[in-house]
Structures are given as structure tokens and as C-alpha cells.
Amino acid sequence: MGIDDIITKNISGWMVGDAPCSDIVISSRIRLARNIEGFPFPVALTEDKAQEVLDSVRGAVSKITTDSEEYSFIKMTEVSPLERFVLVEKHLISPQHAEDPTGKGIAINQDQVMSVMVNEEDHLRIQCILPGLNFDEAWTKASATDDALENSLDIAFGEKIGYLTACPTNVGTGLRASAMLHLPALVMTNQINKVLGVLPQLGLAVRGMYGEGSEAYGNLFQISNQVTLGKTEDDILANLSAVTKQIVEKENEARKALLSQATEQLEDRVWRAIGILKNARLITGQEALALLSNVRIGLDLGILKHIPSELFNELLVITSPAHLQYFTGHEMLPIERDKVRAETIRSRLG
Numbered sequence: 001m002g003i004d005d006i007i008t009k010n011i012s013g014w015m016v017g018d019a020p021c022s023d024i025v026i027s028s029r030i031r032l033a034r035n036i037e038g039f040p041f042p043v044a045l046t047e048d049k050a051q052e053v054l055d056s057v058r059g060a061v062s063k064i065t066t067d068s069e070e071y072s073f074i075k076m077t078e079v080s081p082l083e084r085f086v087l088v089e090k091h092l093i094s095p096q097h098a099e100d101p102t103g104k105g106i107a108i109n110q111d112q113v114m115s116v117m118v119n120e121e122d123h124l125r126i127q128c129i130l131p132g133l134n135f136d137e138a139w140t141k142a143s144a145t146d147d148a149l150e151n152s153l154d155i156a157f158g159e160k161i162g163y164l165t166a167c168p169t170n171v172g173t174g175l176r177a178s179a180m181l182h183l184p185a186l187v188m189t190n191q192i193n194k195v196l197g198v199l200p201q202l203g204l205a206v207r208g209m210y211g212e213g214s215e216a217y218g219n220l221f222q223i224s225n226q227v228t229l230g231k232t233e234d235d236i237l238a239n240l241s242a243v244t245k246q247i248v249e250k251e252n253e254a255r256k257a258l259l260s261q262a263t264e265q266l267e268d269r270v271w272r273a274i275g276i277l278k279n280a281r282l283i284t285g286q287e288a289l290a291l292l293s294n295v296r297i298g299l300d301l302g303i304l305k306h307i308p309s310e311l312f313n314e315l316l317v318i319t320s321p322a323h324l325q326y327f328t329g330h331e332m333l334p335i336e337r338d339k340v341r342a343e344t345i346r347s348r349l350g
Contacts, residue, residue: 003079006072006108007086007326012129013113014091015313019132023300024248026180026220026313027091028134030142033165033174034124037154041166042103042119050103050119057118060152061107064145071109071116076101082331085322091129093117114145121166122174124149131313133244135177135237143233161229171229175236178224179244184297185254187219188266195250196221202243203227218289218316223247259301270298277345282338288319288345311348319344 014027035041039053058073076084076097084098093106097120105118117125126149128142149155156164163174170176186192196206207222223244225236258266273294277283283291296312298304317323319341325331328340 002072003074003083006074006092006112007083007090009112011310011314012090012092012317013111014129014131015317016310017131019130019134021245021248022132023309024182024251025133025244026182027129027131028138029091029127029129029178029180030135030138031176031178032124032126032142032146033122033163033167033170033176034126034146034149035156035164035166036123037156039123042121042123043166045103045119047103053123054103054105054118056153057105057107057116057124057149060149061116063152064148071107071114073105073107076104076106082322082326086326089317089320089322092127094120094125096120097125114141116145116149122170124153133179133241133248135179135241139177139233139237169227169229172231173228173233173236175228175233176224177237177240178222179240181221181223181244181247181251182219182293182296183221183247183251184219184293185258186251188258188269189254191250191254192221195247196223199223199243200226202239204240204243217286219293220289220316255297255301266301267298267303269294270303274298274304274349278349279346280342282335283342283345284334284338285319285321285341288341289316292316307349315345315348318348 036053036056039045039049042050045053054075061071061073064071079101084101087093087106088095088098090112092108092112092115094117097104097117103119107116113129115127117127126142126146128138130138158164162172165171165174183192186195199206203226204223205226207224208217208220223240225240228236273291277291277295292312292315295304296309299307299309321337324337324340324344332340
């Protein structure tokens with residue numbers, strides 16, 4: 001499986017599937033930070049040492065038999081800038097990993113739920129992303145891949161503090177877990193700040209759909225643990241899972257309130273959104289996310305029918321700037337992207 005196969009596959013494994021709370025929890029992600037003993041952290045690696053790390057990880061990845069499928073290993077220098085940002089939009093790599101390809105690599109499995117970034121902030125960033133509220137399965141898959149890599153690599157680990165990482169907040173388990181939540185009703189009822197504002201006190205961070213430094217558009221919010229030192233993996237996942245379930249409950253309560261107390265306003269918002277999306281000739285990325293969010297809640301509440309809910313996840317990805325430019329074969333000005341984005345949405349909504 002080459003880079004073209006990875007990019008042209010519109011549907012990644014995390015976009016589809018019958019998973020718990022999938023009407024509100026878009027995806028669950030587990031990310032493990034690991035480093036190889038005897039090498040400086042990536043920020044201090046020479047070109048030769050970075051290549052040594054790449055070669056070591058490539059060899060280790062080739063031996064993985066997790067899920068009985070092979071991983072594709074790709075050096076980032078062999079991937080164009082546009083292709084790298086397509087991988088970001090598919091949530092397979094981080095924006096930071098796409099910026100400078102020197103000495104970096106990526107391993108991706110066939111259904112694109114598992115990826116291993118090489119020489120990002122740490123030598124290894126092992127990631128599993130699954131649909132819905134699914135931390136247990138994501139942890140099982142990520143941990144199995146971690147174990148498989150440790151069979152071939154000497155991972156830096158201290159008996160007292162755990163896994164050694166480039167950022168102090170990752171020291172310990174090296175585990176960052178996150179949930180991507182669609183919370184339109186909490187936004188519409190002006191409860192979002194109240195609900196999410198308490199999360200830092202619970203050791204959780206709130207970000208946009210591309211993680212640290214990104215804005216929360218389309219009523220999409222990513223919540224994740226902030227600290228790993230002094231906590232076990234079970235502690236981290238139990239805390240995040242419990243808080244996520246509470247937020248899901250609050251969102252469901254807000255949705256019921258909208259249905260019973262503001263039915264016509266809600267239906268008008270949903271039908272206006274689908275009308276614009278099916279007829280617009282120009283649409284910006286931010287407007288598309290807002291309108292798609294309204295369509296998705298309309299589907300979840302039964303206001304709209306005969307549109308598959310996974311289409312929402314697909315459109316989140318394929319209407320992003322890099323995807324639009326990749327599939328048209330050339331770079332485009334914003335106004336051109338707005339035109340192609342509108343055409344893409346009209347086509348997919350039928």
C-alpha cells in the first residue's frame with residue numbers, strides 16, 4: 001500500500017462502524033509516546049542519527065503481526081507537502097509532523113486506524129483512532145502494537161518515572177487519550193462554556209479537531225488528558241471515559257430540550273443547512289463545518305432521513321483544503337477551493 005492508496009481511500013476505519021455513543025462521540029484516540037534508548041530526542045538528532053532511528057523503526061514495523069495485517073512504511077521526504085497535509089486532514093499524522101519532513105517517517109495499517117509517527121516530538125508516536133466512545137479497544141490495539149515494537153526496539157524506560165519523553169507532561173505512561181465530540185446542542189443552548197470550562201480542573205484539556213493549537217469549528221471539540229506522570233493507564237482512561245460519558249449525557253439533555261421547547265427553530269436550522277449545502281455554489285471551510293454540524297444533528301434526531309451518518313465524517317475530511325487540491329491535481333486560491341468544496345458537497349448529498 002503506497003501513499004496514493006492511502007490518500008485516495010476516502011473512508012478510514014475511524015469514520016464508520018457501529019460504536020457506542022457514535023451520534024455524539026465522533027472518535028476515540030489513544031496515542032503513546034516512546035523513545036529509543038541511546039538516541040537524543042528528535043529535536044537534537046543529526047541527519048545520520050535520524051536515519052538510524054528510521055531504519056530501526058522500519059525494521060521493527062515489518063515484524064508486526066497485530067491484526068494479521070501489514071503496515072506500510074513511508075519516509076516523509078518521499079511525500080509531497082500537499083500529500084503530507086492530506087495525511088493531517090485524515091488524522092493520521094500531526095500538523096507538526098507535516099511541516100518539516102527531514103528525518104521523519106510514518107507507518108500506517110490497511111484500515112488506517114493505526115499509525116506510527118517516527119521522529120515527531122518523540123522517536124515514536126503510536127496512535128490508534130476508532131469510531132465512537134471506544135477507549136478500551138483503542139487501548140488494546142495501541143498497546144499490542146507498542147508491545148510488538150518493544151520486542152525489536154530498546155525503549156527508554158526508567159523504573160521510577162516510567163517512559164522517558166521529550167515533553168515532561170508525557171513522562172510516565174506516555175499516554176494521551178482523547179475523544180472528538182460533536183456538541184451542537186450545548187452550543188445552541190449556551191451551555192458549552194459551563195460544561196467544558198470545568199475540564200482543566202479535572203486534568204483534561206479542550207482543543208479543536210486537529211489537537212493542540214487548533215480552533216473548535218463545526219461544534220467539534222477534542223478533550224484529552226493533560227498529565228501522565230504518577231497515573232496508570234487505567235486511571236487515565238477511566239477518568240476520561242467517565243467525563244466523556246457525562247458530557248454525552250449533557251448533550252443528550254440539551255438535544256431533548258431543543259426538540260421539546262424549540263422544535264420549529266431546530267427544524268428550520270436543519271432544513272436551511274441542507275438547503276444551502278445542496279444548492280450553494282461557493283462555500284468556505286468554516287461555513288461548511290457549521291452547516292454540516294446542523295445536518296448531523298438533524299440526522300441524529302430524526303429530522304432528516306435517508307442520509308448515512310458516516311457521510312458527515314467523510315465530508316469533514318474530503319472538503320478540507322489539502323484534499324480538495326490533491327483530488328483536483330493542482331493548488332487553488334481560496335475562492336477556487338470554495339467552488340470545488342460546494343461542488344463536492346452537492347455531489348455527495350445527491
